[in-house]
Amino acid sequence: MGRFYTAECGYYLTTAMDCKDHDGQHYCIVDGGMNHLNYLGQIMGMKRPHLRHFAAQAGETLDWTLCGSLCTTNDVLVRSMPLDGLAPGDLLVFENAGAYSVTEGLGLFLSRDLPRVVLWQDGTPRLVRGITPTYPLNTPNL
Numbered sequence: 001m002g003r004f005y006t007a008e009c010g011y012y013l014t015t016a017m018d019c020k021d022h023d024g025q026h027y028c029i030v031d032g033g034m035n036h037l038n039y040l041g042q043i044m045g046m047k048r049p050h051l052r053h054f055a056a057q058a059g060e061t062l063d064w065t066l067c068g069s070l071c072t073t074n075d076v077l078v079r080s081m082p083l084d085g086l087a088p089g090d091l092l093v094f095e096n097a098g099a100y101s102v103t104e105g106l107g108l109f110l111s112r113d114l115p116r117v118v119l120w121q122d123g124t125p126r127l128v129r130g131i132t133p134t135y136p137l138n139t140p141n142l
Contacts, residue, residue: 009098012037012115016090017069026064028086033068033075035112037094049078050095059085066092070112111135 014032021027061084068075077094114132118125 008096010096012094012097014092014094016086016088016092018088019064019086026062026086028064028066029069030066030077030092031069032077032115033070033112034077035068035070035075036115037077037097047078048081049097051078051081052093052095053083053086054091054093055083055085056087056089057085059087062086111138 012032014030014036016028017031018029019027020029061082063080064083064086065079066077066081068077111134114129114134116127116131117129119128120126
């Protein structure tokens with residue numbers, strides 16, 4: 001029942017870091033990845049999540065493959081997502097991420113930092129955890 005109650009809660013915010021075209025395919029690397037957001041049964045980004053795009057400027061609508069920044073070809077968040085004027089620095093907000101973000105992601109993978117957690121209470125956002133380095137958890141005390 002936990003996923004049922006939390007699936008429509010929560011947002012995962014990430015930033016477009018680099019945008020590339022290769023043989024007519026459009027790729028965007030974001031500053032997160034499957035270590036932060038992992039939709040149950042996602043299978044290489046084949047599902048199309050609810051996504052908001054906050055663009056710095058308008059542009060042509062293209063189909064984008066959104067990839068994380070991990071060193072694996074499996075780090076694909078979504079394929080063929082139509083976005084208008086996507087460019088580095090744009091904010092992408094994955095909606096309905098409550099059951100698929102921190103609780104499902106591979107948070108300690110490759111000693112990547114854990115993302116911030118913000119709770120929305122009584123109409124006000126409240127930072128409850130800042131960016132947290134994980135490398136101390138994965139290395140011996142020297």
